Amino acid sequence: MANPTIVLLRKDFRLVDNPALYHACQDGLAIPIFIYDEADSMGEASKWWLHHALEDFKQSIQQCGSSLVIRKGSRLETIESLIKEVNPTAIYWNTNYEPDIKQQEQLLIRLCDEYGITARQFEGFLLKEPSSIKKPNGEPYKVFTAFYKALQKSRIPAAVPKITKLKALPFSIKTCELNELNLLPTIPWAATIKETWTPTEKGGINMFRQFLKHSIKHYDTGRDFPSKEIDSKLSPYLAFGQLSVRVLYHYLLSKVEKVKHSTFTHQAEAFIRQLVWRDFAYHLLYHFPSTIKEPLNKKFIAFNWKNDMESLRAWQQGQTGYPLVDAGMRQLWKTGFMHNRVRMVAASFLVKHLLIHWHYGAEWFWDTLVDADLANNTMGWQWVAGSGADAAPYFRIFNPITQSEKFDSEGTYIKKWLPELRNVPAKYIHEPWKAPEGVLQEINLRLGKDYPLPIIDHKFARERALHHYHSLKKQTQK
Ligand SMILES: Cc1cc2nc3c(=O)[nH]c(=O)nc-3n(C[C@H](O)[C@H](O)[C@H](O)COP(=O)(O)OP(=O)(O)OC[C@H]3O[C@@H](n4cnc5c(N)ncnc54)[C@H](O)[C@@H]3O)c2cc1C
Incomplete structure (x- = not known):
């Protein structure tokens, strides 16, 4: 039996356009793993969402025929012990651009080197990788409109196909119960959050469908009025990678082509512009990581x-x-x-x-x-x-x-x-x-x-x- 590929998951709890998991299962046996490292800074509301995102993704992986391995502890130490347990040929992950994660990714590449394992990172969290958009003089952008124009001129990578089947793990691997991560808050607002959201991949897809059906036609003029509920409310699904921004982008462009109606085109562009704000935020974070604490100016x-x-x-x-x-x-x-x-x-x-x-x-x-x-x-x-x-x-x-x-x-x-x-x-x-x-x-x-x-x-x-x-x-x- 060929050695497996470990797929390290972080903010990519989806089967649609999940390049790391997709390529790992194309290449052979994939072991999807999520490591909860308490050193990661997470707010209480995000922990609540994470709990449910994991619960949902665990089921999705099971429905595809495999199992999601969940561990708790220092990320690198856990990966090292996993390397010893399953003897993988490679570790794949979808890259992220938060400074702490970037740093960990560098250490992970070094660890893979030490063990003679292939390390492969994939893009899929943004429309474009932050370092790929540059001013003509090579500097990063600080003005949104100029960034937006530059991004519009570039090619947005296509999404990878949806994963429908994964090879079953041929051996048992130790995994945590979700409750052992203690992610659910005990503070009172959890109950009303629960009534508001369906924190699953399907919940995100349905939210996007609802948005297309009811709101997008009024997006440009309506999005500023809070009682109109025109805003898409897709942000948590994008933050946890339950929706792929590339899928939203390409879907809207294909619809623009199909509908060929100037009003729809205008509204779709207005929405895409907001998605590009998200890319712009990552562009800034990537180039100016100190802005988490210090003013850019x-x-x-x-x-x-x-x-x-x-x-x-x-x-x-x-x-x-x-x-x-x-x-x-x-x-x-x-x-x-x-x-x-x-x-x-x-x-x-x-x-x-x-x-x-x-x-x-x-x-x-x-x-x-x-x-x-x-x-x-x-x-x-x-x-x-x-x-x-x-x-x-x-x-x-x-x-x-x-x-x-x-x-x-x-x-x-x-x-x-x-x-x-x-x-x-x-x-x-x-x-x-x-x-x-x-x-x-x-x-x-x-x-x-x-x-x-x-x-x-x-x-x-x-x-x-x-x-x-x-x-x-x-x-x-x-
Ligand atoms: C002080 C402040 C703090 C914010 N903190 C966050 C945060 O922690 N997480 C977060 O996702 N957004 C944050 N935003 C941006 C924005 O308010 C939210 O993305 C938006 O309200 C999410 O709602 P929506 O999905 O309905 O947006 P829509 O209007 O439907 O927009 C679609 C998507 O575009 C992106 N987007 C829209 N506006 C912005 C923006 N101004 N900046 C970056 N991306 C944008 C989001 O991913 C959003 O889901 C913050 C804005 C302000 C002013």
């Missing part, structure tokens, strides 16, 4: 943050007194997700209104988002803070009231997530503190008790933020 190192912990807690709990911000933060807590427009407003509120370092916001998102993704999260927060690539200029301070009036004019989204405001007339929903006493009495709302008064005055916060940003500018011009 070094001038921001000297920024004078306030970091008031009481305000941070109010923000985390959706108790700032600004309905759109609070609705977003409660949606996040209840479902592990927040609409993109609201993410921008809530994040800007933390960074600019409260002058709290974006690290605190990024950490909270990391812990609570089911789509927590190092590249997207880092880029999103740096963008909001004004310190990242293609960032919002420092003087652009989202006004949480006008944003709310514009994107949730009737307060439908707000009322969904803030039931205590459900009877507030639309006229006052964006600024309940302006409602006359008689109105508040009529709807039985006690501001300061049932719902907080604003923790900071918008005008004051805006001027204070501008003052901080101006002083930074002066300081760094010296």
